[in-house]
Amino acid sequence: MEEYYWYNSCPVCNQGRLIITNDITNDRLYLHCEECEMGWLNPGDADNNKNGFLTLLVEFETANPDLEFIKEKEWLSLAKYSFEE
Numbered sequence: 444m445e446e447y448y449w450y451n452s453c454p455v456c457n458q459g460r461l462i463i464t465n466d467i468t469n470d471r472l473y474l475h476c477e478e479c480e481m482g483w484l485n486p487g488d489a490d491n492n493k494n495g496f497l498t499l500l501v502e503f504e505t506a507n508p509d510l511e512f513i514k515e516k517e518w519l520s521l522a523k524y525s526f527e528e
């Protein structure tokens with residue numbers, strides 16, 4: 444079981460959760476929709492449904508960050524919800 448942290452529902456599909464994901468390749472966090480695979484580098488953009496990108500079209504390695512890592516990257520306030528899977 445792994446803990447996943449997420450921010451809000453996806454503004455594009457309104458179904459998926461925006462999961463905080465570690466983009467290892469570029470050493471940054473982004474929000475990844477589990478349903479439609481859209482991504483946002485910045486929560487404000489996700490809120491306004493702008494500057495989203497289709498993650499499938501971009502080459503990078505990802506990992507599921509733990510809470511400590513999210514805190515380090517100063518995204519703790521975005522980890523509003525979590526689930527185990």
Ligand SMILES: [Zn+2]
Pocket residue numbers: 453454455456457458459476477478479480481
């Ligand atoms: Zn979505």
